[in-house]
Amino acid sequence: NAGVTQTPKFQVLKTGQSMTLQCAQDMNHNSMYWYRQDPGMGLRLIYYSASEGTTDKGEVPNGYNVSRLNKREFSLRLESAAPSQTSVYFCASSGRDWAYEQYFGPGTRLTVT
Amino acid sequence: KNQVEQSPQSLIILEGKNCTLQCNYTVSPFSNLRWYKQDTGRGPVSLTIMTFSENTKSNGRYTATLDADTKQSSLHITASQLSDSASYICVVSEMKTSYDKVIFGPGTSLSVIP
Numbered sequence A: 001n002a003g004v005t006q007t008p009k010f011q012v013l014k015t016g017q018s019m020t021l022q023c024a025q026d027m028n029h030n031s032m033y034w035y036r037q038d039p040g041m042g043l044r045l046i047y048y049s050a051s052e053g054t055t056d057k058g059e060v061p062n063g064y065n066v067s068r069l070n071k072r073e074f075s076l077r078l079e080s081a082a083p084s085q086t087s088v089y090f091c092a093s094s095g096r097d098w099a100y101e102q103y104f105g106p107g108t109r110l111t112v113t
Numbered sequence B: 001k002n003q004v005e006q007s008p009q010s011l012i013i014l015e016g017k018n019c020t021l022q023c024n025y026t027v028s029p030f031s032n033l034r035w036y037k038q039d040t041g042r043g044p045v046s047l048t049i050m051t052f053s054e055n056t057k058s059n060g061r062y063t064a065t066l067d068a069d070t071k072q073s074s075l076h077i078t079a080s081q082l083s084d085s086a087s088y089i090c091v092v093s094e095m096k097t098s099y100d101k102v103i104f105g106p107g108t109s110l111s112v113i114p
Helices: none
Strands: A004-007 A010-013 A019-025 A031-037 A044-049 A064-068 A074-078 A087-094 A102-104 A108-112 B004-007 B010-014 B019-025 B030-038 B045-051 B056-059 B062-067 B072-077 B086-095 B100-104 B108-113
Touching: A004 A087, A010 A019, A019 A031, A019 A087, A031 A064, A031 A074, A044 A064, A044 A074, A074 A087, A102 B045, B004 B086, B010 B019, B019 B030, B019 B086, B019 B108, B030 B062, B030 B072, B045 B056, B045 B062, B045 B072, B072 B086
Parallel strands: A010 A108, B010 B108
Antiparallel strands: A004 A019, A019 A074, A031 A044, A031 A087, A064 A074, A087 A102, A087 A108, B004 B019, B019 B072, B030 B045, B030 B086, B056 B062, B062 B072, B086 B100, B086 B108
């Protein structure tokens, strides 16, 4: 039981390049989330998926797209990376909805130069 | 605007000592409050969760309190250990009709030294 896994762990992009961050969970959770964490700030929600087949914008969705591929997998795509997207990205999942504990992955450290 | 503030920003204590971390929030309507521990380079891990009707919750050496009237919470760590060195994040959920919106505090960085 691996919990929430994320790939890659580290990534360096040049401005304008694209990439997809992968996330998978093996806890049969309905809800999945993508956050970014910047120094001195709390985690901020980028997108979430309350259930398979649905996605919704969070607090900071601009510059990102997501895909809920199936119940297990939720990917985050940067179409044209910008230096402002340099951050640590966390994927999380929860059992039914926001009221349940969220389990976090180990994070992806992304640097855009 | 709903916000979560934490103090102090950072704290250094000697191993074996106790400490208390503070969380103030302006989130309304309130659903629940969680404390997470985040080790360096890892994702946050839940320590406690409290709803409106709960004013204290313990998890081993961690005890969280909640005063919903003053919108304050504290996390008390007893007999600190080196492994307690981490960032502690207060997370408050805003109740909405279809889901609870989650707001993260900036965290308190705790260093426990020998």
